Amino acid sequence: MTGSDRGAAAGLSRMGDRADAIGEAIHRAISEQRLLPGTKLPEDQLGAIYGASRTLVRAALQALARDKIVVLARNKGAAVASPSVAEAQAVFEARRLIEAATVARAAAAATPTTLDGLEALVDEGRTALAHHDRGRAIRLSGEFHLGISRLAGQPVLHAFLRDLVSRSSLVIALYGHTVHSECGDGDHRALIATLRARDAPAAVAEMMRHLADIERDLDFKRPNHRPLALADVLGPPSSLAVTAA
Amino acid sequence: MTGSDRGAAAGLSRMGDRADAIGEAIHRAISEQRLLPGTKLPEDQLGAIYGASRTLVRAALQALARDKIVVLARNKGAAVASPSVAEAQAVFEARRLIEAATVARAAAAATPTTLDGLEALVDEGRTALAHHDRGRAIRLSGEFHLGISRLAGQPVLHAFLRDLVSRSSLVIALYGHTVHSECGDGDHRALIATLRARDAPAAVAEMMRHLADIERDLDFKRPNHRPLALADVLGPPSSLAVTAA
DNA sequence: CCCGCCCGAACTGTATACAGTTTGATCTTG
DNA sequence: CAAGATCAAACTGTATACAGTTCGGGCGGG
Numbered sequence A, B: 001m002t003g004s005d006r007g008a009a010a011g012l013s014r015m016g017d018r019a020d021a022i023g024e025a026i027h028r029a030i031s032e033q034r035l036l037p038g039t040k041l042p043e044d045q046l047g048a049i050y051g052a053s054r055t056l057v058r059a060a061l062q063a064l065a066r067d068k069i070v071v072l073a074r075n076k077g078a079a080v081a082s083p084s085v086a087e088a089q090a091v092f093e094a095r096r097l098i099e100a101a102t103v104a105r106a107a108a109a110a111t112p113t114t115l116d117g118l119e120a121l122v123d124e125g126r127t128a129l130a131h132h133d134r135g136r137a138i139r140l141s142g143e144f145h146l147g148i149s150r151l152a153g154q155p156v157l158h159a160f161l162r163d164l165v166s167r168s169s170l171v172i173a174l175y176g177h178t179v180h181s182e183c184g185d186g187d188h189r190a191l192i193a194t195l196r197a198r199d200a201p202a203a204v205a206e207m208m209r210h211l212a213d214i215e216r217d218l219d220f221k222r223p224n225h226r227p228l229a230l231a232d233v234l235g236p237p238s239s240l241a242v243t244a245a
Numbered sequence C: 001c002c003c004g005c006c007c008g009a010a011c012t013g014t015a016t017a018c019a020g021t022t023t024g025a026t027c028t029t030g
Numbered sequence D: 001c002a003a004g005a006t007c008a009a010a011c012t013g014t015a016t017a018c019a020g021t022t023c024g025g026g027c028g029g030g
Helices: A018-031 A043-050 A054-066 A085-109 A112-130 A134-151 A155-175 A186-196 A200-216 B018-031 B043-050 B054-066 B085-109 B112-130 B134-151 B155-175 B186-196 B200-216
Strands: A070-073 A077-080 B070-073 B077-080
Touching (some): A018 A043, A054 A070, A054 B054, A085 B155, A112 A186, A134 A155, B018 B043, B018 B155, B054 B070, B085 B155, B134 B186
16 A cells, blocks of 8 residues: 555655665655654654664654754754745745746646656546545645646755655645535546646636635634654654664 | 854754754855866765764765765765766756745845845955955855845755855866956846846846856856865864864 | 652653675785 | 895775764743
8 A cells, every 4th residue: 555656756765875864764654644743753753763874864863854844943943844825825826926927837848658657647646535544645736736846847846846845735734624624525636637638828827826825724813733743653664664674 | 353143054054963064164265166077086084074973974964965066976975077068058947946936935025134235245245255265255145145035035945055055166166267257246236236126027038148148158158177186175164174273 | 738849750851882785905816 | 137026104984082062951930
């Protein structure tokens, strides 16, 4: 189940860099909202989970901190980031700017084949929801947006959006009101339709509407201060866990 | 001379994190083109220069690698990045997108005081040029753009632009044709004029023209493959160097 | 009962040790 | 003389050791 290695995120986990693999695993756990904002991430425990020394865990955490999805407090260790309201709004504003550009280019560059790939992502998300795997659905929703930006053929903007999507995951975890925002696949299908029509202006409009919808579902008054999940929710994503065998 | 600690980059070097300080020093050396693309960066030597162990140097290099201004090859170490032609074009395209947004907002948000700060930056650049300190002038030119984006009050876009400006420095070092691109302060003064007039459309137009000018000065046919500078060009930026005393 | 002090457990910051890899130079051989 | 094998130096990958810091709990005094 968890092992369906989509090509999406596989690009980064360049085998050989164990620290990257650990960072990827934690990143995925955050993207799937198994690790919630505020959760403390002690180096020792992570090392035990992934069967690595603190050296590698530390490198992974520092990389995640650079992405702003983990915060590092001196002498106090790492924790999953809790974006402020201002930061949340800035993230979505940046998304509007960047995704307007990427979706427009995607409309020009898309082929039936690549669009089928996007559609498959949406289908997969629907399946995940049917299986009550909400975390996976959330992550796939993000990968849909990244898929579009990949079509745009602008690696720099794609990398930026990657950051923004990850951070959006935290924002939704903190301020998400209903489950509607990340789960309804109607918006995504409508977006694909505009891309199939190669109608760039319509695609941009649809994307802006979609992002506004997500943002509208946020409730900045009542942040979800859930009690913090334990760290042993990790491990499943890859076969990295210390196999005692 | 080098000690004029402008508020510009000081925000990052949060004292206490020695690795950040080292990264900052290397980053500055690259921004000032004292370290040219392709230069090898051995951990031991850097450690000796900054009086730190490989642990800290390594952390710094990994951070710089995330910013794409250093490349890390497994078992082969770090080197100053040499952006490809495609990457160079992508960087400038991203700059056009982001700086159009930031300069427009800056035009709305600028006050006479903040604009004086920008002007001071331009003046400082001119002074640096007069003192034949080309590296410093180049870095200040980048900080001018960052100053505008700071006015925009969008921290996310500002952070992105920070990346792009650093990478632009490498692009110019590799493909820069004349010295014109980064040094003529006329464009920057014209930009400030549009900001003073609070004329957002004119500011955007001026910025686009300016970026196009810089890009036009690049010669992608003849990359400057200078023979690689030695690493002991480092040290001056801060008092980090191992004071043998 | 409450407040402040002290101490120990848990954790991070950094250096260092050791193992594995790359690379280029030297030596050998056809 | 050229081409390939061999080996040593240089460097990176990772673990571990130790020092310093934070934080919460127990204890004594008011």
